[in-house]
Amino acid sequence: MLCDVTKVHTGFGLMPRVTHCTEDATWGQVGGSRKVFMARTLTFKGGEAALDRVLERIENQYWKIEISDMKAASMGIVKFQGEWQTRQMDDGNIEVLYTYTVFTKGVLLFPLQWLFTKLLWRTYMKQVINNIKELAYSEAPYLQD
Secondary structure (H helix, E strand, O other): OOOOHHHOOOOEOOEOOEEEEEOOOOOOOOOOEEEEEEOOOOOOOOEEEEEEEEEEEEOOOEEEEEEEOOOOOOOOEEEEEEEEEEEEOOOOOEEEEEEEEEEEOOOOOHHHHHHHHHHHHHHHHHHHHHHHHHHHHHOOOOOOO
């Protein structure tokens, strides 16, 4: 969660890549936040895209974050919450469990929201996890500690 987000959220299809973050001095602390900026795509004009907030954090074990205040077309999706749990395994490896919840409004768009979440978002998050794995193996430095 403290790694370079531009190397993690690299875009997928119509979903834009993250270009940078601002106002991130408190990111990583419970209650901390940052503004996320994304590249231009066919469905997004580019620029400020959302606000990330840290809801909970237990060092080396658990993070709960929220992505809200989305500036792009959202099909009635109002926010995402992600939970990142880690556990040290007996063989020295670390098990990571990442889950997310999508919050929506309006029942008319539910079929589109469901398709987006089950097909596009799930596929994109697998790419994100692979990007994180690559960063971990490369021992990339953290931006903050």
